[in-house]
Amino acid sequence: MLRLENIKKTFNPGTVNEKCAIRNLSLHLAPGDFATVIGSNGAGKSTMFGAIAGSFFADEGTIILDGEDITFTQEYKRSRVIGRLFQDPLKGTAPHMTIEENLALAFLRASTGTVPFSRISKKDKELFREQLQLLDMGLEDRMKQPVGLLSGGQRQALTLLMATMVPPKLLLLDEHTAALDPATADKVLELTKKIIAKNHTTCLMVTHNMQQALELGNRTLMMDDGKIVLDVRGKERADMSVSDLLERFRTGAGKDLDNDRILLSMEG
Amino acid sequence: MLYVIQTALELGFMYALVAMALFLSYRILDIADLTTDSGFVLGAAVSVVVAAAGHPFLAVFAAIFAGACAGFVTAFLQTRLGVPSILAGIVTNTGLYTVNLMVMGWSSNVSLLKQATLFTMLRDTGIGGSWYKLILAAGVTVLAGVLLVWFLGTRLGLSIRATGDNTDMVRASSVNPVFTVTVGLCVSNALTALSGAVVGQYQKSADINSGTGIVVIGLACLIIGETVIGRRNIAVNAAAAVAGSIIYRFIYAVILKTSVVPIECLKLVTAVVVALAIASPALKEWGALKKRKMGAQQKGGR
Numbered sequence: 128m129l130r131l132e133n134i135k136k137t138f139n140p141g142t143v144n145e146k147c148a149i150r151n152l153s154l155h156l157a158p159g160d161f162a163t164v165i166g167s168n169g170a171g172k173s174t175m176f177g178a179i180a181g182s183f184f185a186d187e188g189t190i191i192l193d194g195e196d197i198t199f200t201q202e203y204k205r206s207r208v209i210g211r212l213f214q215d216p217l218k219g220t221a222p223h224m225t226i227e228e229n230l231a232l233a234f235l236r237a238s239t240g241t242v243p244f245s246r247i248s249k250k251d252k253e254l255f256r257e258q259l260q261l262l263d264m265g266l267e268d269r270m271k272q273p274v275g276l277l278s279g280g281q282r283q284a285l286t287l288l289m290a291t292m293v294p295p296k297l298l299l300l301d302e303h304t305a306a307l308d309p310a311t312a313d314k315v316l317e318l319t320k321k322i323i324a325k326n327h328t329t330c331l332m333v334t335h336n337m338q339q340a341l342e343l344g345n346r347t348l349m350m351d352d353g354k355i356v357l358d359v360r361g362k363e364r365a366d367m368s369v370s371d372l373l374e375r376f377r378t379g380a381g382k383d384l385d386n387d388r389i390l391l392s393m394e395g
Numbered sequence: 396m397l398y399v400i401q402t403a404l405e406l407g408f409m410y411a412l413v414a415m416a417l418f419l420s421y422r423i424l425d426i427a428d429l430t431t432d433s434g435f436v437l438g439a440a441v442s443v444v445v446a447a448a449g450h451p452f453l454a455v456f457a458a459i460f461a462g463a464c465a466g467f468v469t470a471f472l473q474t475r476l477g478v479p480s481i482l483a484g485i486v487t488n489t490g491l492y493t494v495n496l497m498v499m500g501w502s503s504n505v506s507l508l509k510q511a512t513l514f515t516m517l518r519d520t521g522i523g524g525s526w527y528k529l530i531l532a533a534g535v536t537v538l539a540g541v542l543l544v545w546f547l548g549t550r551l552g553l554s555i556r557a558t559g560d561n562t563d564m565v566r567a568s569s570v571n572p573v574f575t576v577t578v579g580l581c582v583s584n585a586l587t588a589l590s591g592a593v594v595g596q597y598q599k600s601a602d603i604n605s606g607t608g609i610v611v612i613g614l615a616c617l618i619i620g621e622t623v624i625g626r627r628n629i630a631v632n633a634a635a636a637v638a639g640s641i642i643y644r645f646i647y648a649v650i651l652k653t654s655v656v657p658i659e660c661l662k663l664v665t666a667v668v669v670a671l672a673i674a675s676p677a678l679k680e681w682g683a684l685k686k687r688k689m690g691a692q693q694k695g696g697r
Contacts, residue, residue: 201571202566203565203566203569203570203571203572204569204571206566206567206568206569207569210567211567217561218561218563218564219563219564219567220561220564221556221557221560221561221564221565222560222561223556223560224553224556224557224560228553228556228557229557229564231550231553232550232553232554232557232564232565232568232570233568235550235554235568235569235570236568236569242550243549243550243551244546244549244550244551245549245550246548246549246550247548289568290567
């Protein structure tokens with residue numbers, strides 16, 4: 128489904144702030160793969176997501192999604208088939224527009240060549256209502272309210288719905304539950320699992336929770352210094368404990384995993 | 396007295412189009428579009444020149460088109476060439492000065508003498524009696540307002556609104572923000588030019604300096620309207636722009652009649668009002684902090 132070949136990206140080239148964020152990164156995801164991604168601070172996780180989603184163009188290498196070369200496709204065009212959630216729940220929704228209007232915008236992705244002057248129809252509203260009911264947050268009765276009034280968790284759940292209402296070919300989750308309180312985070316995670324299972328969506332998910340990294344999905348990727356240093360799946364993964372994972376990281380990267388948030392979430 | 400009220404209403408409705416344009420660019424797209432001043436003159440110049448050639452109807456559409464082109468240039472500068480939005484407006488504004496002179500045949504003003512305007516045409520039909528000017532001014536503005544509100548409810552309109560609200564989210568919804576900003580600025584400048592076009596035919600003349608400060612006056616109208624009517628939804632906001640513009644023209648008329656403030660000072664007063672209104676959230680915050688500090692000092696006994 129997704130194939131990255133020797134992707135390289137250097138930020139601020141030729142200056143003192145030059146930073147090679149990813150180098151010779153290659154990855155292949157089969158259709159329906161759900162891979163979790165872990166790694167140190169500055170390992171290039173978010174950069175990899177940015178390269179896939181098209182926030183910037185890679186300096187070298189090619190990106191192929193579902194057989195189509197998207198290396199130089201603009202971000203807004205890629206978003207037709209790639210859904211993306213950020214850690215910040217405020218990033219995915221327009222606060223001064225109503226829930227209904229936000230959903231209508233997300234629904235634009237479904238429609239190739241709809242008339243730009245068409246309006247939200249009764250049928251669309253029914254569909255939005257049905258979809259909102261799935262969230263089980265009572266949002267279906269607040270469709271005329273501006274999204275700015277919702278809590279962070281509600282906004283993130285809404286963003287998840289917006290990213291998946293029209294099933295994308297690839298879903299990128301960048302620590303999308305990290306900024307939420309534990310109960311809400313669980314709820315959003317449950318929803319994520321449900322939606323991914325229903326649509327068999329190919330998915331990449333960054334997490335800082337090692338337990339989660341092993342439990343969710345069918346593959347675990349570890350990144351360090353702009354490369355993927357570990358890729359486990361199948362029986363090997365099923366038998367793996369968190370300490371095994373850390374040990375494997377040490378041998379793979381030649382150093383300890385250094386992420387200020389990972390330890391916290393292991394204790395909890 | 397009646398004449399004063401009538402004139403204030405007429406001007407209020409005609410200039411309300413500028414407030415509506417600023418509502419679109421400043422409030423919705425979050426861009427301070429300084430193309431407005433010259434865009435207004437452009438509309439007036441095109442309108443008067445084409446009307447002088449005997450086509451008052453065509454004149455209005457030509458002015459709208461010219462305004463949209465001006466908006467396109469500003470949008471192109473800021474979305475494609477990376478010129479900061481304020482500067483893009485100033486650059487277009489400066490360039491338009493020459494374009495406006497060119498439109499008026501390298502003269503600083505043009506007048507309509509005996510030629511028909513939309514206003515004289517309506518007068519000749521006898522509709523509305525002595526209120527014909529107001530009927531036409533209100534008609535054009537209300538029609539434009541209804542179209543604007545309708546447009547902002549369409550998918551394209553929603554995309555434009557979201558662009559000003561959260562650009563990231565727009566991109567993630569497969570909408571190109573470059574496109575939505577461009578359409579938004581074209582529409583807002585078309586509205587500004589429409590205002591110029593109607594005013595030009597109303598006054599039967601266009602002057603190269605008639606647009607000076609119109610962006611600040613438009614903002615003042617918008618803010619007055621929002622204070623009086625509120626900002627609940629798009630339709631209310633559009634109505635607020637019209638109401639604000641009418642209120643502004645009434646204040647203008649009162650000042651003109653009573654000379655409470657010398658009329659020469661009006662632009663300064665307008666500028667101060669706009670600055671204060673836009674600064675009010677910051678001023679309120681500063682006041683609250685002062686109060687909080689005072690309270691803390693009294694409690695601490697220091």
